[in-house]
Amino acid sequence: MEKMLSVWKTHPKEGLELKDAPVPDPKDDEVLIQVKATSICGTDLHIYKWDEWAQKRIGKNIPYIFGHEVSGEVVKAGKSVKGVSVGDHVSAETHISCGYCYQCKTGNEHICQNVKILGVDTNGAFAEYLTLPYRNSWVNDKKIPHWVATAQEPLGNAVHTVFDGEVAGKTITVFGMGPIGVCAVALCKAAGAEKVIAIDNHEGRLKFGKDFGADVTVMASDGVDVRKEIMDATNGLGADVFLELAGAPKAFNDGIATLRPGGRASILGVFPKPFEVDVTNDIVFRGIRLSGINGRKMYDTWYKTQAFLRSGKINLEKLVTHRFKLSEIEKGFDVLKRREGMKVVLEP
Ligand SMILES: [Zn+2]
Ligand SMILES: [Zn+2]
Structure with a gap:
């Protein structure tokens, strides 16, 4: 089985662990994304530090791969995947909604009662590959570099x-x-x-x-x-x-x-x-x-975000202050702990 570098929250204390793990196989409704860039969010810092919020929210999920801000390329698609194809550049809407609860049925998927959050409730993006439901895959303009597209989630x-x-x-x-x-x-x-x-x-x-x-x-x-x-x-x-x-x-x-x-x-x-x-x-x-305000309206917010990026009125590149190799992820957390940078991007 093919192996990939991945970043795990293994122990209920500050820190992380770099490990080799099997490349995941996409289910019928999922795509396999080769991660080209991922970035560190405030949520990840909570998880890294293992503060009170992380203990309560994630305590029962460890060990797992964290991280959720991503831009990558689809390399494999399950048989019921629609609207996204191998070769597409994608980012992830991190709220994986159920599709059948009251909120989902009334246009409020972002506050789904049964929501699972990528990299919080599921294996996430601090890895060389991740799987994602096709409905959560947002196709990016190929003109936007991966190291910039990964910062779309906070912009959203x-x-x-x-x-x-x-x-x-x-x-x-x-x-x-x-x-x-x-x-x-x-x-x-x-x-x-x-x-x-x-x-x-x-x-x-x-x-x-x-x-x-x-x-x-x-x-x-x-x-x-x-x-x-x-x-x-x-x-x-x-x-x-x-x-x-x-x-x-x-x-x-x-x-x-x-x-x-x-x-x-x-x-x-x-x-x-x-x-x-x-x-x-x-x-x-x-x-x-x-x-x-919770998350992003699915998917009104994404269309608006895309429009602002396309218009050139928002310069997301300026937001990225640090770029490291994924294997140097500890350096990224150090920068954020010192509150020195804005967005720290990691590239496998
Ligand atoms: Zn985030
Ligand atoms: Zn729902």
Whole structure:
């Protein structure tokens, strides 16, 4: 049997393991993808560090191959595969939905009750090959290099969050300048936002926010009155739209407090634990529209993402700050642990 290099979460503690494993065989409705590039996501860092979230969510799945952001080439297709062929360049929609639950049947597959997530519930993309249901295979334009196409998934998250409501002519606060945050900044600008205010507590990340088009940056370090800075930048009115991509209680509360009454709050950030919010005074009486954003709408978000990439209005290449061999994956995690890079791409 053919062997491949793969990256495993084997033990319930920080770290990973590089192993040779058999190349998987696609089922009837799956394709076999030869991975050309894969990238490290925040989720992978949780899994690597084996924090509280990872222990609860993944504890019973180990040992398995993790990773989910990918671009590769289809090298084999099961007999009932449709719409994708050997030789196609593909990325993965990571939410493997059931197709029969209430959500799936009402156009909300991204929040399927029985969803399995690639590289979380199934063997993932940190390997030389992976299998994927054909319905989850998104065919990429061959003009986009694999090392860029792998970063589409976080861009998709940003597209879903930004276009949860109106953008053109709006003043928008974006909390959290990770890869999704900086993509969100770029999308807001491309879609005609009047003013985008980027907030983070890391100087290097704020600089990325600026590079991706933020009009105002606010350094959320100790002693800085973030709320005052935002109110000053919005003529005392507050922002029309607040995007939470930091997953920090302070960011959530600052964002709500600096949203004008009647504004829109779209929350994608994942918070480490429950926290206190004054719902009555801060949300209800101020008429705030609040929504949670999970994954990408299947597949509206992907078509929108593709359109932004094609138009050249979003420069995803700038997001990729580090490229390593798959076998050097530990180096990639080191970079992210130090919060030095944006997207770390691994090539087999
Ligand atoms: Zn991801
Ligand atoms: Zn379902």
